[in-house]
Amino acid sequence: xxxxxxxxxxxxxxxxxxxxxxxxxxxxxxxxxxxxxxxxxxxxxxxxxxxxxxxxxxxxxxxxxxxxxxxxxxxxxxxxxxxxxxxxxxxxxxxxxxxxxxxxxxxxxxxxxxxxxxxxxxxxxxxxxxxxxxxxxxxxxxxxxx
Numbered sequence: 127x128x129x130x131x132x133x134x135x136x137x138x139x140x141x142x143x144x145x146x147x148x149x150x151x152x153x154x155x156x157x158x159x160x161x162x163x164x165x166x167x168x169x170x171x172x173x174x175x176x177x178x179x180x181x182x183x184x185x186x187x188x189x190x191x192x193x194x195x196x197x198x199x200x201x202x203x204x205x206x207x208x209x210x211x212x213x214x215x216x217x218x219x220x221x222x223x224x225x226x227x228x229x230x231x232x233x234x235x236x237x238x239x240x241x242x243x244x245x246x247x248x249x250x251x252x253x254x255x256x257x258x259x260x261x262x263x264x265x266x267x268x269x270x271x272x
Contacts, residue, residue, distance in 0.1 A: 143198045144259055150193065155186035187217050199267035209266060216261035220254045227253070 135142065159182040167174040191213045195201045203209050231237050231246040 147193045151190040154189045158182040212266045
């Protein structure tokens with residue numbers, strides 16, 4: 127039984143690590159946002175709400191870069207500035223995609239009942255996670271053995 131688990135980990139280890147790191151990244155984002163909104167910022171103030179979103183995005187993307195580089199893709203590239211800029215750029219692309227898809231489904235197509243918002247959000251998050259993995263694997267960390 128243990129041999130099967132080890133074989134599966136060797137075959138899918140990168141994906142497993144990516145899912146674990148993704149969960150931790152989500153935790154960093156949510157914890158940061160909640161700490162800010164329940165201490166120094168007010169969620170009722172639109173500007174302060176957006177400040178919490180931006181700060182939590184910056185911290186979570188920073189955490190994601192470090193952990194993806196180290197644990198998931200095990201990059202050895204010495205071109206760290208290029209790698210960071212590609213990583214952040216790819217995350218901005220998926221952020222924009224998430225915003226566009228949210229607008230398309232929820233606003234434009236008026237799938238704005240609680241049920242549809244829940245379903246659409248899950249669908250979009252799944253698409254973003256998959257695209258983030260593909261961009262990281264094949265573009266950002268593709269030269270990990272440099």
